[in-house]
Structures are given as structure tokens and as C-alpha cells.
Amino acid sequence: MKNSLLAVALSAVLSAAAGCATTPNPGNTAMAATAFGPVRVTEHRGNDDLLTAGLGLDGLRAMTAPAFADPESPTAAEVRRRAVWSNWRGIADLAPGGGYAELYGSVAPSPGREFQTLARLPGAKQPHRVLVQVPDNFDQQARCVVLAPASGSRGVLGAIAVAGPWALPRGCAIAYTDKGAGSDYYDLDAGLGVQLDGTIGGPDAALAFQPEPAPATGVAFKHAHSGDNPEAHWGEHVRQSAEFALKVLTEAFPDAAPYRFDNTRVIAVGISNGGGAVLQAAQSASVGDWLDAVVAAEPNVTVAGARPIYDYTTEAALLMPCALPALGIPAMPTADAQCAALATAGLIQGDTIGEQQQSAYQALRDNGWTDEALRAGSISVAFDLWRSVAVTYASAYGRFPAGAHPCGYSFSAVTKDGTPRPATATERAAWSSEAAGIPPGAGVGIVAPPIDPANPIAGLQCLRALWDGQGADADRVRQGISELQVAPPAAGLPxxxxxxxxxxxxxxxxxxxxxxxxxxxxxxxxxxxxxxxxxxxxxxxxxxxxxxxxxxxxxxxxxxxxxxxxxxxxxxxxxxxxxxxxxxxxxxxxxxxxxxxxxx
Known part of the structure; x- marks a missing residue:
């Protein structure tokens, strides 16, 4: 990967343009007041394409990540290649026999350019990443942009397997966004974080995330600690990625300029949290002026009267480990103790383990869980994902800074027994490319408050009480959740x-x-x-x-x-x-x- 003189010149033009307030284009709804930072432009051809960073199917299938020549100080190109590898593997089934690139999908090389910057919503404390891929086969006559917000809490390339295989061969540009989450972790002890190019920099560098000063140690990350409740603004993040794409295309192809919403087809696609983000974008009252269609898969979306993710996640964290044996799924090692603690707390009934398991199962069924969802939910039990989501989302919804989690949780590099320790330079170097945006993972774990042997579920009960309990902390979390409700899409939008x-x-x-x-x-x-x-x-x-x-x-x-x-x-x-x-x-x-x- 290299920066050409053309790319450098274009970056300068875009950076200058980014400092100006956006104005309405003829035939357009007025764009939001958007602040874009300096633009990094890179070329990806030959053995480093847009779609797989030159890895191809075999490289993406490899069980070990692409190597860093210097594990403590990789180049930006090495960081990007590993990020492509990890984001593909985090989303798609690439295993032989699974059908990828045979029955569906493509990993055909797609040469082109990438344009990335940090964008900031009006009033936001932290920026978010946007990245536009423009393939060399971009069709200037049938101009199209695919918006692809990241799945889960992933980094800016977190939807590469969702949008890339469909859009790039078609000649469409892709606008990615991390939607205010992502893998820009920050080492609170060392004062080091992630720069725009994915490498590590100090507090004086232009970091993609730098938390507000707080008396905390360990690791902070944007989804939990931005103070912006990013989930409430996913639709705005998607809109901003579209605005950035039009700016990029206008400067990249001046002979065909300007690129506007009324002369460029714009389709939004996302899965999981990305699916929720595109549905948030669809609710805009003037959406027909800037968005042509939406495809949302397994969306994390909340409408009036429905259960938000924090509600059913904290319920699952408490009850599901105990309930699964009632479906014939083997119990986790701590499940019996959790059943007993639930019974002692009066959350389930029964004197025997079997009765307690059946009670927990019935409680979940009564609250809307299907057997199919419970069986698949066992995956999240096995990976401790329910607690992971609950801890992170509680911090985000309540806008709590690092070190101020209301239930005493924090995040840090940890020893094998879960004890906090300093992060190493090698771990930090891989955060941008390997972190999924929500610990545990990439060398960062959840540090829980000391467990009371008399009540091993106290931490989970605290997380649950932020939804159904009383107090200022619960009010803060519920206020954040109340900001998430999504309205129906605009009339006529497919x-x-x-x-x-x-x-x-x-x-x-x-x-x-x-x-x-x-x-x-x-x-x-x-x-x-x-x-x-x-x-x-x-x-x-x-x-x-x-x-x-x-x-x-x-x-x-x-x-x-x-x-x-x-x-x-x-x-x-x-x-x-x-x-x-x-x-x-x-x-x-x-x-x-x-x-x-x-x-x-």
C-alpha cells in the first residue's frame, strides 16, 4: 500500500473542504452540519486490494492472523491487512464446505482507493470513523454508494463481508462507519491510543478516541466511554458516512462532479447493530431525498412497546445458564450455583435443581423467548456474551466515564486469573485490527468486583437493577435507553x-x-x-x-x-x-x- 502524489494532493483538497460548513445542494435536503477531520487516502492494488487486502479466500481462511514484522510497532498497511482478516472472520462462514465464494459471495480482487477520516456529530464528545472505498471500476454513469455501518461494536471495516462482496464487483463505492463504537481502545495507564491509520500514538497525537480525564486505570473504549450514547445516533452516523462519500466522489471524479443525493443511488445495508443503524437512518422524515433503499438483517432495533436489548440481555445473563438444561443442553460448570442463588433471591422457584431449571426456563418462555432462541442463546452463555453486552451497554446508556461503572466493573488487560495488569506494547499494537469493540477480546478483559460467595449473582443483579430498579444510576441508564426508539421508515422507501x-x-x-x-x-x-x-x-x-x-x-x-x-x-x-x-x-x-x- 502506498500514497501516490495524486492521493496526497486529493487528501489536501478534501481536508480543506472538510473545514467548511456543508450547504444544501440543488434538489437535496440540506446536509447536517458535519465536521470532518484530515482525510487519509491510500491505494490498494496488486497484492493489496480493497476486499481482502490481497489475502484471497485461502488467506482469509488461515487460522493465524497476518503477521506484523515488528509486533510492537506494525506499519499502517500491516494493521489494515490484519483488520480485514479479522473482520471477515468475525462475520462470515469461510470454512470449506460452508458455501462461501462457491454458492454465494465473492472474494474476487477489487483494486481501488480508500478515503478515511474522523467525523463528529454536532455536540458529540468523540469522533467516529468513516471510510469510503472507491473501486477502480466505479461506474460514473450509474453512480451508486452502498452505506455499510459496522456489525456489533466492530471497527470501521466491521461490515466488509456484508457490503464488499456485493457492491465492489458492481462498481459501487462503499461508505463504512464504526457508528461511534469500534476498536479505538485507549490505555489509561500509558496514555496511548489509536490514530487514524490504526497505529498507536500518545495523548498529543490526533487519536480516534481519547476519553475525558478520569481517575481510572486499565483500558477505555469508545462504545462504553465516549459519553455520547452512540446507539441513539446510529442513523446520523450512517447519514454522515453518505455525506462523506459524496464529498470523496466529487473530488475523485471532478469531470463527473458534483455527486449529490439526487444524482447518486444510495443503498444502506447492515446486520445486527448495523441493521439497527440502517433502520434508524430510514426513519428520517426526508429520507426519500437522500436514501433509495434499505436492507437490514437481524437488526438490533427498538420500537415503542418492544423489549430493548438491555432488558432481555440482563434477563438472559441471570436466567439462561440455569434454564438451558431444561431444554436438554448441558449445564455450564457454574449453572447449579446460579440456580441456587436465583432461588434464594426469589427470582425462580423450586427446591431441587431440576425444579429450578424448569422455573428459569418457564420464566424466559413467559417473557417471549422461543425454544429456538434459547437453544441458540446457549452460544452467548458459553462465551459470557450476555454479561459482556450488559456491562458495556450500561456504561454507554448511562454515559458513565471510565472508572465510574455503577456496578463496579472495569476493563483492563488481565492475567490468566482475571487480575488487572498493564497492557503490553504488542497487545496495544493489535487493538485496532483485532478488537471487536467490546471486551473480552484482543487482550482486554472485564474486571468484575469481588464475588460474594454468599451471592454469586450480585453483579448480574446489579446490572439488571439498572433496568428495573430504583436510583439515580438506573434513571441514567433508562434515560439512555429511552433515546433509542425507532420510528417507521419514510413513506415509499423500500x-x-x-x-x-x-x-x-x-x-x-x-x-x-x-x-x-x-x-x-x-x-x-x-x-x-x-x-x-x-x-x-x-x-x-x-x-x-x-x-x-x-x-x-x-x-x-x-x-x-x-x-x-x-x-x-x-x-x-x-x-x-x-x-x-x-x-x-x-x-x-x-x-x-x-x-x-x-x-x-
């Missing part, structure tokens, strides 16, 4: 919602189903695919026990994009609503098209 009916992390009963119902009641043009035998994590299908019973989600996302494009291009009808009856491939068998049963 919206495609896809959700696996076995999703155990973001169950459709709490998210996509109430969203679709509310949108249709408002007269919105929403189309809904509900897919059987699909859970939340395609990446886990590389594990044979999951591959035999679950199917990937991404084929349906790509198909929905194809059908949406045909609708916009040729007036073809949007896909009909469907509950898709799939067929699991079975243990040790390769995926075939018939297993997916995609409607035609």
Missing part, C-alpha cells in the same frame, strides 16, 4: 428486513417482528423474510456442531440486495414476505443451494 428465526442474541420476537408490524401499521413499504434454522453468528458455522444444524444468513442478505437493485433499476417487484423453510445440511456435509431455499 425496506427489506431479514431475520433468522433461531437468532438467540437479538431474538426477532423482540426486534424485527415488532418493527415490521409498526412500520406496516404506518403504511411503510417493508418486506420481511423470516428464515428458519438461521441464528445470529455466521462465523460460528465453522464449528461442525453448529454447521450441521444452522445455515448462514449472508446468502439472504446478498439476494435481498440483488432483488432491491432490480427493483430500483428495472421496477421489478420487491421480494414477497416469506417464512423460509430451510433444510440443515447435517454434520459433515457441504452446503448446497437446496438447503437455503431462497425464494425465487
Amino acid at each position: 425496506v427489506m428486513v431479514i431475520h433468522g428465526l433461531d437468532d438467540g442474541l437479538i431474538p426477532p420476537a423482540f426486534t424485527s417482528a415488532p418493527y415490521v408490524a409498526a412500520a406496516r401499521s404506518a403504511g411503510a413499504d417493508v418486506h420481511h423474510w423470516q428464515v428458519r434454522n438461521v441464528q445470529h453468528f455466521d462465523a460460528f458455522l465453522g464449528v461442525p456442531v453448529y454447521a450441521g444444524v444452522y445455515l448462514p444468513l449472508l446468502p439472504y442478505v446478498y439476494e435481498a440486495l440483488d432483488r432491491t437493485w432490480a427493483h430500483l433499476e428495472n421496477g421489478a417487484p420487491m421480494p414477497a414476505n416469506a417464512v423460509i423453510a430451510t433444510t440443515p445440511r447435517g454434520a459433515g456435509k457441504p452446503l448446497q443451494a437446496g438447503h437455503l431455499a431462497i425464494p425465487r
Whole structure:
């Protein structure tokens, strides 16, 4: 990867333009007042393309990450390549027999340029990343931009497997955003954080995230500690990524300028938190002026009257480990003790372990959980993901700074027994490329308050009480959650919602189903695919026990994009609503098209 003289010159032009307030373009809704920082422009050709950083399918499948020549001080190119590798592997099932690049998807090289900067919403304390990929085959006549907010809390390339394989071969530019979360961790002890190019810098550098001073140690990260409650602004982050893309294209192709919302097709696509972000973008009252279509898969979205993610996550953290054996799923080592503690607290009933397990299971069922969601939810139990989400989101919703978590949790590099320790230079160097934006992972763990042997669930109860308890801290968290409700999309905007009916992390009963119902009641043009035998994590299908019973989600996302494009291009009808009856491939068998049963 290298910076050409053209790229440097273009960066200077864009940086100067970024310092000016945006003004309405003819035929456009006025853009938001946006502040973009300096723009970094890089070229990616030959053995370093846009889609796989030159790794190809074999390189993406490799079990070890692309190496850093100097583990403590990698180059920006090395950081990017590893970030591409980790983000692909965090989202897609790339295992042999899984069908990727054979039945669906593509890893064909896509040469081009990347433009990235830090953007800031009006009033925000922290910036967020936006990155635009412009392939060399960009179609200046049928100009299009695909908006791709990151899945989960991932970094700016967290949707590369979602948008890249579809958009780049078609000649569309892609605008990525980390939507206020991401992998820009900050070492509170060393005063070191992540720069725009992914390398580590000190407090005097232009860091992508630098928390406000606080009496804290360990590690801070943007999703938890920005003070901005980023989830409440996901739609604005998506809009800003679109604005940045138009700026980039206008300067990159001056002979075809200007690029505006009324002469450039804009499609937004996202999964998980990215799916929630594109649905937030769709609610804009003037969305028809800047956004042409939306494809949202397994979206973390909250509508009035539905359960927000913090509610069902803290419930699952408490009850699900105890409940799963009632479904025939082997108990985790601490499950019996958790059952006993729940019974002592009066949260479940029963004198025996079996009675307690059945009580916990019934409580979840009574609150809307399906058996399919509970079975797949066992994945989140195994990885301690419920607690991880609850700890991070409580901090974000309450806008608590580092070191001030209301339940006493913090984040740090840890020893094998969970004791906090200083982060190493090698760990810091890999944060930008390996962190998923929410610990544990990338050498950073959750540091819990001391466990009371008499009440081993006290920490989980504290997290739950921030939702259903009393006090100033709970009020702060609930206030943040109240800012998340999403309105129906603008009239006439084509919206495609896809959700696996076995999703155990973001169950459709709490998210996509109430969203679709509310949108249709408002007269919105929403189309809904509900897919059987699909859970939340395609990446886990590389594990044979999951591959035999679950199917990937991404084929349906790509198909929905194809059908949406045909609708916009040729007036073809949007896909009909469907509950898709799939067929699991079975243990040790390769995926075939018939297993997916995609409607035609």
C-alpha cells in the first residue's frame, strides 16, 4: 500500500473542504452540519486490494492472523491487512464446505482507493470513523454508494463481508462507519491510543478516541466511554458516512462532479447493530431525498412497546445458564450455583435443581423467548456474551466515564486469573485490527468486583437493577435507553428486513417482528423474510456442531440486495414476505443451494 502524489494532493483538497460548513445542494435536503477531520487516502492494488487486502479466500481462511514484522510497532498497511482478516472472520462462514465464494459471495480482487477520516456529530464528545472505498471500476454513469455501518461494536471495516462482496464487483463505492463504537481502545495507564491509520500514538497525537480525564486505570473504549450514547445516533452516523462519500466522489471524479443525493443511488445495508443503524437512518422524515433503499438483517432495533436489548440481555445473563438444561443442553460448570442463588433471591422457584431449571426456563418462555432462541442463546452463555453486552451497554446508556461503572466493573488487560495488569506494547499494537469493540477480546478483559460467595449473582443483579430498579444510576441508564426508539421508515422507501428465526442474541420476537408490524401499521413499504434454522453468528458455522444444524444468513442478505437493485433499476417487484423453510445440511456435509431455499 502506498500514497501516490495524486492521493496526497486529493487528501489536501478534501481536508480543506472538510473545514467548511456543508450547504444544501440543488434538489437535496440540506446536509447536517458535519465536521470532518484530515482525510487519509491510500491505494490498494496488486497484492493489496480493497476486499481482502490481497489475502484471497485461502488467506482469509488461515487460522493465524497476518503477521506484523515488528509486533510492537506494525506499519499502517500491516494493521489494515490484519483488520480485514479479522473482520471477515468475525462475520462470515469461510470454512470449506460452508458455501462461501462457491454458492454465494465473492472474494474476487477489487483494486481501488480508500478515503478515511474522523467525523463528529454536532455536540458529540468523540469522533467516529468513516471510510469510503472507491473501486477502480466505479461506474460514473450509474453512480451508486452502498452505506455499510459496522456489525456489533466492530471497527470501521466491521461490515466488509456484508457490503464488499456485493457492491465492489458492481462498481459501487462503499461508505463504512464504526457508528461511534469500534476498536479505538485507549490505555489509561500509558496514555496511548489509536490514530487514524490504526497505529498507536500518545495523548498529543490526533487519536480516534481519547476519553475525558478520569481517575481510572486499565483500558477505555469508545462504545462504553465516549459519553455520547452512540446507539441513539446510529442513523446520523450512517447519514454522515453518505455525506462523506459524496464529498470523496466529487473530488475523485471532478469531470463527473458534483455527486449529490439526487444524482447518486444510495443503498444502506447492515446486520445486527448495523441493521439497527440502517433502520434508524430510514426513519428520517426526508429520507426519500437522500436514501433509495434499505436492507437490514437481524437488526438490533427498538420500537415503542418492544423489549430493548438491555432488558432481555440482563434477563438472559441471570436466567439462561440455569434454564438451558431444561431444554436438554448441558449445564455450564457454574449453572447449579446460579440456580441456587436465583432461588434464594426469589427470582425462580423450586427446591431441587431440576425444579429450578424448569422455573428459569418457564420464566424466559413467559417473557417471549422461543425454544429456538434459547437453544441458540446457549452460544452467548458459553462465551459470557450476555454479561459482556450488559456491562458495556450500561456504561454507554448511562454515559458513565471510565472508572465510574455503577456496578463496579472495569476493563483492563488481565492475567490468566482475571487480575488487572498493564497492557503490553504488542497487545496495544493489535487493538485496532483485532478488537471487536467490546471486551473480552484482543487482550482486554472485564474486571468484575469481588464475588460474594454468599451471592454469586450480585453483579448480574446489579446490572439488571439498572433496568428495573430504583436510583439515580438506573434513571441514567433508562434515560439512555429511552433515546433509542425507532420510528417507521419514510413513506415509499423500500425496506427489506431479514431475520433468522433461531437468532438467540437479538431474538426477532423482540426486534424485527415488532418493527415490521409498526412500520406496516404506518403504511411503510417493508418486506420481511423470516428464515428458519438461521441464528445470529455466521462465523460460528465453522464449528461442525453448529454447521450441521444452522445455515448462514449472508446468502439472504446478498439476494435481498440483488432483488432491491432490480427493483430500483428495472421496477421489478420487491421480494414477497416469506417464512423460509430451510433444510440443515447435517454434520459433515457441504452446503448446497437446496438447503437455503431462497425464494425465487
